[in-house]
Amino acid sequence: MLIQRLQPPLRASLTSIARSGASNSHTGLHEAFAALRLCQKETQGGNLNFVRYATHKAQGAVNKAKDGPGKRLGCKKSGEQYVIPGNIIFRQRGTHWFPGDNCAMGRDHTIYATESGYVKYYKDPERHPKRQYIGVVFERNQVLPLPRNSMRRRRLGLAASQMEFSTVAETPEVVEESAELQGEEGAVQTQVSAPAPAKKVRERKGEEGRVLTLRPGYMYREANWEIGRAAERAKIQVRAFKPRDRWTAWKKATVRKVANAGKRGLRGGGKQGKK
Template sequence: MLLPRLQPPLRAAIAAIGRSATLGSQPCLNEAFAQLAIKPSLTFVRHASHNQQGAVNKAKDGPGKRLGAKKSGEQYVIPGNIIFRQRGTHWFPGENCAMGRDHTIYATECGYVKYYKDPEKHPKRQYIGVTFERDQVLPLPRNSQRRRRLGMVATKMETAPVMEEARVDIIASDEGTTQTLTKKRKERKGEEGRDLTIRPGYMYREANWQIGRAAERANIKVRQFKPRDRWTAWRKSTIRKKSNAEKKSLGRKLK
């Protein structure tokens, strides 16, 4: 569609060309071209009626992912604090730290953040750790005592000595023979015949096979379990399904 300001000159030019064609004279053609050249500054410009396709490298919508360090070195953190967000494993979790499924490194204990390298563990990897003391340096020497939860140092616990059976010798003077009796250590009520020993985790408990004999110690008879008795199981399930169907049918009849 032509602009309104271009319509009058074009109409005059077209009319002059038409007259020159009918007359067949050369001067008329020259006049027509002269009229066309009256305004040489006019150019034909196409103006789009709507927006065209967007740019390829246009800035994406939405905020960034906010990757990078969230806690600096020697900054105090608590369990769950995010220390570093990353894509890939530029940093690896060290002492008292863990890594999430999106490679986020977070603290698992209260302490101070340390960025360090451990050539003995891996020559090129960078680690992030948490120490319980600000002046502590990572990595720790090999086979050294490590502080864990509650900032305590792991030490060997002293176990109480097990009371052995005391032997008492009683001499019977009238018969002239020596008789030996054994005196067992006193047991708490309900723990008769139990062998409580210290287990990993500093807990006094007995073995699993001994726990399973609790019913036997209490003189309780339990019906023996028959493995792979599928016939009995199928018969029970059939009876149960039949009774449930009868109850449903009775409920419908009452309604």
């Protein structure tokens, strides 16, 4: 804001008026009016003295560090680049990319490799029409996504293949017939031996008839309802549960907790007094 400096003429006129009261009133008034006219002429002529006051707050540095260094988001491994288990492939905020074959995603949406291989960026319309995936393959020329229900290569670079089992077990009669045929042709006849009896596995007490299956988490255990029948299988008499007055039990427990809290307070007060 600009303010005119009019203090000296006004101060002179006021001084002259004060003097006029003491001496001649007419002369003092004439001097005061002359001072005011002089002030008006200076104002109209443009002879002004201005004072500049700050109207804006002083600004600080422009390129000042705000929240420390960046988070270093983005791609860390490009397509067809070799990675090992645990290598970070992509850092992101949100799921712009999703984990595909042989990849996983951390809690901060970081995608990392779970197997050694080559990185592949791809889309899988059959799985999701719009999502983008990152996967790892064992061979550089392999293409993702793989066809549905196709053979997958797993850990150690091995290919999964279906094993063929014979559905009909060889009985002693079949073995005798094959031996007779060999004798007719001049082969040496072999004496057929009876199959060895299966070794009986000794079961622990209380575990008779238990069927342990492989459950999630790679644990061999049975269902919870079967675990609850362990005492029944072991023929152990368990005392039946008899519900009583729960309100009375709750009241006693409340009184006991209050008494224990009071004892703890007394022990703490004594220690503080000793200190």
